Structure formats: C-alpha cells, structure tokens
Amino acid sequence: MTENTGSRFKRWKKPLTIAFFLLLIVLFTMLARRIDWSEVIQTLGDFKLRTLLIAAGLTLCSFLVYACFDLIGRTYIGQPLRWKQILPVGFISYAFNLNLSAWVGGIAMRYRLYSRLGVSTGNIAKILGLSLATNWFGYMALAGVVFSSGLVTMPPGWKVSTAALQGIGALLVLASLGYLAACQFSKKRAWSIRGIEINLPSLRMACLQLALGALNWSLMAAVIFTLLPAKLDYPLVLGVLLISAIAGVVTHIPAGLGVLEAVFIGLLQHEVSRGSLLAGLIAYRAIYFICPLLIALVMYLGVEAKAKALRVKKTPA
Template sequence: MSHSEAQPASHSDTPGKHHWHRWKRPLTMLFFLALIVLFTMLAQRIEWNEVFDTLADFKVRTLIIASGVTLASFLVYACFDLIGRTYIRQNLTWRQILPVGIISYAFNLNLSAWVGGVAMRYRLYSRLGVSKGNIAKILGLSLATNWFGYMVIAGAVFSSGLMRMPPGWKVSSNALQDVGILLLLLSMGYLAACRYSRRRKWSVRGVEIILPSLRMAILQLALGALNWALMAAVIFTLLPSKLDYPLVLGVLLISAIAGVITHIPAGLGVLEAVFVALLQHEVSRGSLVAGLIAYRAIYFILPLLITVVMYLVVEAKAKSLRISKKPR
C-alpha cells in the first residue's frame, strides 16, 4: 500500500480520538468523586479512638524493625539502576547510582512516577553526563524489573492458593489462582524471550530497546520480587500479629493494581480501602488503619524527608560527580 492510500485511514481515527478526549475529563472527575464518597463512607465506619490507641501502643522495637526493612527495600530498588548501568555499559560507580535510585524511588512513591521515576532520574542522570537515550533505557529497564518482579511474586502467591478472597466477593479464590498462573506464564515468557529470541533490538520512538541476557533478566525478576516482598514485610511488621505474611503480601499486590488504575499519587486512600475491604473479617478496621498510617509514615514520608536533603547534597556536588567528557 502506498503512502497516499494509507493516509485516509489515519484521518479516520481522528474523530474517535476527539470523542475520547471529550469524555475523558468528565469520566475521570466522576471516578474521583466516587472514590471520595467511598473513602468518606470508609472513614465513618472506622473507630478512630482505636486507631489512635493502636498508634500510641506501637513499640519502639517494632518501628525500628519496620524502618530497617524499609531501608533494605530502598537499597534493593536502587539496585534496579545498577542493572541499568550494566545494560547501558556506561562507566558509573555505585556511589553515583545508588543515590539516584533512592531519591527517585522516594519521589516516585510520594509524587507520582512522572515526578520521581521520570523527571527526577532525567535531572540527576543528566547531571552525571548520561545521555537522554541511555536515561530512557535505564527507565525502561527499571520499569520492567519492577513489574516483571511483580508478576513473579504475585503469580506465585495467587496461584498457590495462599491468598483467599473474603466470602461473597465477585472475584473468587479460584479466579485469583487463574490470574496467578497467567502472571507466571507471562514472566516465564519474558525469560524465554531473553534466552531464545533471535531479534535482540527494537526502536520505539527513536529509543533503542535491547533485550537483556537471560542472566540479567533473572536478576531483574529476583530483585523486583524481593522489593515487593520487603514492602509487604514492612506492612506485616506494623499490622496485628494474627495476620499471616502471605495474606498481607497478597493484599498489597492487589492494592498495587488498584493504585495504578486510579493514578492517585502514593495510592492515597486506595491502599487503605483495599486492606480494610479484604482484611476486616480477620482483624478490626481500626488496627488496620493504624498499621497503614504507620506504614505511610515510615515507608513514604520519612524517606521523602531524607531524600530531599540527599537531593540537595547531590545537586551541590553535581560538578564533582559529573563524568568527564574530555579525552585523555
């Protein structure tokens, strides 16, 4: 087909796009309105005296353990970018990369992926002399590491039957097991592509995508899954002891998808709504909300405060950290 013959088809798509853009804003507003109503109803059903009493009863030892696991999670996430260094084959030291990964993760969690995952990485890596093309590769690899790791651990938890849905839910435990099997197949398909695919390079909007080696892909899945496991471990430490870890992990994995769908920065309110909905038949709502408030303070707010200082330090030392482009 010639270019002139293909042209009308592209114009025929335009009305559909305009139609979607016309309805996108009101539908989004209605969706957020429904969320506000949902969260208001949820807040009215919470015994807030129990929440405050539970928060006051937290032991220092528990908070220290949760903080230590949080630190481990941030270091694991920062290692996503260490894989990226190998992927782009650029001479960066771990002392340059780890602060970028940690700062980006904290801003990503609190201010959305566009601010933390994208804008902050572009800012910090460009200060280190990394090209825009290579920054895009690091971003893509980090995204793949996170979500293929998610597929592995969610697939394992859901397909194992350890995550049981509450009675009366439309999504049955059997359906959740089927989703788990599908996720495992997708992650195994990624590994198979990395091992057997003959074509190793693609170009998407001018950005070259190179399929990683099988060894690198396995490391991606392992680190991605480990980070999700550590996130759940922080919540598990702060929730009532009668809850099992696989159950807490499964609920976190379900809430993550709900957070992605809503696009609310930090998943504010979504995480709490999902945990209360799925676990209120196991423990009281007040104890759940108290544990999640502590989780937000330790895993979201505290790291953000620390990384703001880190960012200012990195910016101040940017010239000394910059990769020298002068030939020797």
C-alpha cells in the same frame, strides 16, 4: 488496536478514571465512618520502639534493593558509573516517585540527576525503562505465584472472585515465563522505538530483574506485616498489597492515598479490627513514604549544592 479503538479508549479513559476515583472516595468515606478512631489513636501510641526500628530497617533494605535496579541499568547501557553515583539517584527517585508520582520521581528526577553524571538522554531512557521493567516483572512473577496458589481469599460480594484471582495469577505466571523464554531464545534482540534502541536483556539479567523486583515487593509487604496485628499471616498481607498496587496504578493518585487503606480494610476487616488496620497503615505511610522523602529531599539539595559549587569553581574569574 485500530485507530478508532485507540481514540475511543482515550476518550473514555479519563471519565472512567474519575468515576473510579469518586467511587473510591465514597467507599473510603463509608469505611471511615465505621472505624473506631479512639482505637486507631491508642494502637499508634502502643507501637513499641523495637517494632518501629524493624519496620525502618526493612524500609531501608527495600530502598536499597530498588536503587539496585539502576545498577542493572548501568550494565545494560554499558556506561562506567560507580555504584556510589547510582545508588543515591535510585534512592532519591524512588522516594519522590512514591510520594509525587512517577512523572516527578521516576522520570523528571532521574533525567536531572543522570544528566549531571554525563549520561545521554537515550541511555537515561534505557535505565528508566529497565527499572520499570524490573519492578513490574518482579511484581508479575510474585503476584502470579501468590494469586494462583489461593493464599488470598476474596470476600463474598466482590466482583473478582477467588477463582478469578487464581486465573489471573496463572496468566501472570505464564507471562513471566514468556518473558524469560524470550530473553533466552528470541533471535531478534533489538527494536527501535521513537529513535531509542531497546535491547532484550540476557536470561541472566532477566533472572536478576525477577529476583530484585520480587524482593522489593516482598520487603514492602514485610514492613506492613510488621506494623499490622500479629494474627495476620505474611502471605495474606503480601497478597493484599499486590492487589492494592493495581488499584493504585489505575487511579493515578500520588502515593495511592486512600487506595491502599481501602483495599486493606475491605479485604482484611473480617480478620482484624478496622482501627488496628488503619493504625498500622498510617505508621507504614510515615515510615515508608514520609521519612524517606525527607531524607531524599536533603540528599537532593546536597547534590544541587555540590553541582552549583562545581559550576562556580569552573567559571573563569
């Protein structure tokens, strides 16, 4: 990309993002007017305790899997940190990331918590980079298979047709295979970006990234699937979630508020009622976003209190 092209992209990026966001608001407002809110309230009240417990259990599994991304990072940087130190950092960061954006959770929170564990700034950046790579590499591989298989059918009138989605899926599969091939065969294993050395992981580590990343996205879809009407198939729910993830990244809205709902209602309203869809997604936000955030907040306050106690103890009288 030339300098002129880059500056032109930066100039148009913000207006296009705002336009997309406004379009999303209009779309969601139109959908909201056509939703039977009495059905939403009734569906929320009809959820069985067993269903909510299953969704909560799947959420816990998903957060633990995401926290394991940082365990790969520990191996990557070669620093002897205990898993009991790393998993809380991953859990707290993920909860804040989902609700308050990547800058707060994924970056700022990780830097603060890992610096307390004696990890250097360069190594924190490596852990963060590997975690991001694990998440999106798993997404690419999983979305590539789901999209290219034709499990998700786009409604008539959408700008992206089913055939185009299959083409995108094929490209994602090729990109995933290319990453694995690079990890196995690339002769150059290290690059330096702004003073931070980036090392290409081994094929074994890349396969672990793929497995954990794909598993986390699959568990997220399983939580939603548990809370949506029973007539929907899991592969379809998974595919719609993967599509909504891209829309959430484009808009940069914390927690993807409104984006997830708009995409699910837009793609699945011909399968089940809008009210039952929205009720399931509201329950999903409560279980997957709000509850873990409250737990993470308590955990973070505990970490801060423990650190403060250690500082007071070390301070000479």
